[in-house]
Amino acid sequence: MSIRSQLKLRPRADQRPAAPVAAKMVARGVRVSYGAKPALKGIDLDIQENRVLALIGPSGCGKSTFLRCLNRMNDTIEGCRVEGRITLDGEDVYGRTIDPVQLRARVGMVFQKPNPFPKSIYDNVAYGPRIHGLASGRDELDEVVQTSLKRAGLWAEVRERLREPGTSLSGGQQQRLCIARAIAVSPEVILMDEPCSALDPIATAHIEELIDELRANYTIVIVTHNMQQAARVSQRTAFFHLGEMVECDDTEEIFTNPRDERTQGYITGRYG
């Protein structure tokens, strides 16, 4: 079954973008190198508010690197150099006035492999609100935890076992726990780095539904290797290749009518 026919099978009116939307984050001329090895060669990309942007491309094309630039996670890697300009609501995230720690509270992240902390389910979700002092008092914290778990679609499954370790959950539940954990600090943008690559199809379907629901409140950037997934969850798609961004357009446009032949080759499975 081709991507095109799949898109037709699942027509979604709300996926079609109406009027142009304001850009939440803007990247201009972003270059990244690890030591002497260049990873990104000048990326220009707009991330629109309350939309899901999918980054696709073959392994090693720099899409995860780009994602990690958006909340300065690359700062923790030795020998990584970032040039260019990335703004969040017009403010330069690499600027002097921005603290990377505060930035990451505004731009949350969910990782490829579920990585719950070795704490209880409750404490996993409460971790962020506690360190940022977002909840004053026990009741308010309970409230935040409950809301976050509900939004992540995990509440019904764990409400009776909040004191059990987060690692006792299944892989898909762990990933939703990590999403709940990210939501709990009320970020504006959520970055997801192949969030379903370690999960089975049912858990994946769960997460995908969840991403679609989260779009109402958050701006989401998702890296994925799975093109059906990109087609299903995103409104805009950017195709990366060898450290460059080849093209970025509405998802339907990219999958049905790609302008660049490298994009065409990748989405039809000729390489990558």
Add this chain to the structure above:
Amino acid sequence: MQPTLLALTLVLLTVIGFLAGRSRAAASVGGRVAELHSVPSYHGLYVALWAGLPALLLFVAWTASEGWLAMQLVLSGLPDRLTAGDVQSLSLLKADILNLARGISTGREPDPAVAEAARRYGALRDLAGWSLLAVGASLAVAGLAWGRHRIGPDLRARPAVERVVRAALVVCSLVAILTTVGIVLSLLFEALRFFSIVSPADFLFGTHWSPQVAMRADQVGSSGSFGALPLFAGTLLVTVVAMTVAVPVGLMAAIYLSEYAGRGMRTWLKPTLEILAGIPTVVYGFFAALTMAPAVRAAGEALGLDVSSESALAAGIVMGVMIIPFVSSLSDDVINAVPQSLRDGSYGLGATKSETIRQVVLPAALPGVVAAVMLAVSRAIGETMIVTMASGLTANLTANPLQAVTTVTTQVAALLVGDQEFDSPKTLSAFGLGLVLFLVTLCLNVVALRVVRTYRERYD
């Protein structure tokens, strides 16, 4: 002389066996090695084992029994008037024979019959040595011939060799285990002898320790008192001081090393820290006795405190310094083993480095850190030299670290130094102390293992 000769012969024969086996295996298939069940070198090892192993086993069994056998033969030839005595006079007789046979004077003119027996004993041992050489060498040659004879394309040489290797591995691990069991048993039996003289309750809960026992009935003052409580208290005190120094410093050093230090810093800092572990404890003892103890005393006096010149505090501090590398090195490994994904997860939520370390990394590393600390405690309890040199031999029942105390290990060492009679409670009390020490460290290790296991179940 003969054993050396036999050993050389065996080495030579096994080497020959290896070469012969290998070449014969290749020859048996006309050089098409792929047709062999096992590669030629396994055939070589197979023959070498046949040549060496039976002869080696014979050698071990022979050496173990030869002396005893020769002695029995000699004794049976002696007149009854000499051998009729009790066990003690018999063992004296045996000692005389052995000494005479080795040409060591017993200090008195030997009985002609005993002198004759010693001569016979020497001759028997000599004969036995040569016959061992002859039998051993022929056994090795026979083994070599047998092994070589069996070689053919279908011989399963590899499994046979691997069985022998596995048996050797089992024997090696048994040696370690049996030695431990032997040590525990010897400790246990001597301790039981001690507890038949002094009641365990007096020993464990008595508060007066003065192990001097009168040698003559009319001697004054030395009645002997074996209340070991001051020793346990002293050990505990010194250990607590040591851990108070070692755990915070070691742990924080580990955190710096694993989380903050750059690669360059780490490559020289960690080995430097580990040098601390390589300093002999005697040298720490000097430092404790000559530098730390006077310093502690001076500092105490400046504050108007009464500090004795040998103090638990001085010994404990130096011991703590000695233990730092244990805690830091082990904890560093454990902290490094915490997956980077957990740190990323925490940073991704906007946590600072210190929040991440305190709330995510350390809890995840906790079981390993606990194990490291337990190991360090065992080490502190068992440490002898520093305390002997810096904290003294006075058995003081006190919780004041500024006073001189003595520890279990120090007392054990003091009790067993020099000539000792092994039936006096003074000497035997060392085994009682040793047993208690062993039980305590055993419990600590068991607890540490359990802690590690429970947390591992919860965190992995």
